[in-house]
Amino acid sequence: MVVTPWEVRGKVDYERLIREFGTQPMSNELLQRLERHAGGLHLQLRRRLFFSHRDLDVVLDLYEKGIKFVLYTGRGPSGPVHIGHMVPWIFTKHLQDKFDTRLYFQMTDDEKFVVDDEANLKDTTALGYENALDLIALGFEPKNTFIIYDVQDIDMLYDIALEVAKRITYSTAKAAFGFQDSTNLGWVFWPAIQAVPCFIHKKLTGENVPALIPAAIDQDPFWRITRDIAQKLGYYKPAQIHNRFLPGLGVGGKMSASEPETAIFTTDPPEVVKRKVWHAFTGGKGTVAEQKKEGANPDVCSVYQYFLYLFEENDKKLTERERQCIAGEILCGDCKKQLTERINKFLAEHQQKREKARDTIEKYHIKR
């Protein structure tokens, strides 16, 4: 198992990540507190997609005393957005709606340029714009949503990045990220840029509040080093809530744009979705007869994961699907057909909203 901000490989053992990264598991007590404030428990919490945190309890303590928080998440624009990317964004939208709080969304076109030998800065910047359309299409309101494009907005970020960078030694960064002598200087500096949105709210508004970061657990090393220096700079430590990776449609591994046949992109047309889902890896048996007799295994099934994390809101129906699968009462073809329909229904709407977002995208940009 390898889990770094730039590589996720092998079967991910989430319990082990909690131990190794030194994060906290999501407790029932925390879920209850979130449920109380939000008037319900979001699907991604109920189903433990968000399984770990740092200081979520502290953020809720402060919230209950009247000190709000801001949300911060982001995207490395290395390619088109797929459904796996949007899972934590959908949860972020839920938190924003329920807690009425501001979101800073960082589009890391600089990072994607420095970490990939082949990347071109014009391309990552253009992809940042295209990726932002997907965020906006999810219904975020410009009043509370601020998209930061690193290269374009560096004038707003650089002073805070310098404050951060000055307090992180190469040695600390090497230990957190595995930097080597062959790592380039842009990559070495970049963690300072990723730290900035944790702190930028104070600069923009004068208000000192903590940031809560919903993001996949591979990003945790960034927050670990940022947390170590936050208080020296006069800020709250940024808090995190960590999600699992949405698997791809292949055998294991997270959904990845680098394996396009196993990822559903937001711009995929219906027939492409159909083809990709049709070829998805499932827990089914070799023949129909066998499966009807012995049942299948939803635990290893990529199609089932999509119902679990995104496309079956109803808990009873999900449990029923699981039961039928194990009992051999439904076949993989049935699930694939239903999932294809749901994805295509979702994407048809999403693609319309995504195009409309071109008209409003500027409203999400911080004015200066």
Place this chain on the structure above:
Amino acid sequence: MVVTPWEVRGKVDYERLIREFGTQPMSNELLQRLERHAGGLHLQLRRRLFFSHRDLDVVLDLYEKGIKFVLYTGRGPSGPVHIGHMVPWIFTKHLQDKFDTRLYFQMTDDEKFVVDDEANLKDTTALGYENALDLIALGFEPKNTFIIYDVQDIDMLYDIALEVAKRITYSTAKAAFGFQDSTNLGWVFWPAIQAVPCFIHKKLTGENVPALIPAAIDQDPFWRITRDIAQKLGYYKPAQIHNRFLPGLGVGGKMSASEPETAIFTTDPPEVVKRKVWHAFTGGKGTVAEQKKEGANPDVCSVYQYFLYLFEENDKKLTERERQCIAGEILCGDCKKQLTERINKFLAEHQQKREKARDTIEKYHIKR
């Protein structure tokens, strides 16, 4: 002897620096070419203050074929400007006037912040503005002079800095600058920012021409690594012309703001200048009688260095002063009195122009 961009210590052996840094000594042939184009040889060239170069011959070859160059130099605003800082600026002005070419002047407020634990970003930025007044007071024209303030202008620098940073490994930077595990990330990244003005002219004007950098030799490691990647990025290698350090008024060592009694600041009032020069280290003898009999040694005299590099334009008069000193015909008190008068005359004018520069400083800032 230690000579790095951040530390100059011990007796500087310039011949050894040429060998160790791998630069070229200034040849008579090059001086003749410069003389031909400039219609005369500047004092600082005649007296070999500029003693070494990289690719000055290439820049002159191109110039003779009709391809101009731009000038680039700068200042790390860690304190007030002293006369030692202005020596290469005065020469830069000469080159600008004679070759009618653009100057990019980098004010490295970011660097001075990250390399000094005690420094505060607000202070280094404010000092950058104050230091710029000294540059402008030397008579640079806004039409051809562009002052880059790193923090304020980072939006203009960052994309090129990323291109540079991506192509320099930590290993290369470690070898060039002596970075260690304890070096902070801001410092590690900074060489990429210092490289940007070598290349920015193309971005601003579309014109691809080489940069010629008049600067003290301690800055050479920056250009060494920048030269290695310039052509990969589609630019000419930046060329350099290196000056010696103007010594302080104490025993050896370069003039340094960290030893204020041995440095003449541009804002020093006449009585302070008088006191500092009066306490300067000279090559004089213990008693007047002894000195009249045996003569003194101008080679080690800090006061003589000031006549040599700045305050005696007339070569014959300088030679005569040297002769009189060695012969014991003038005493240190005489030289100190005359130097004090010349410095105070220069500073009286400079301080007026410096205050006037507050009205025009914005004209030197690149508009966007």
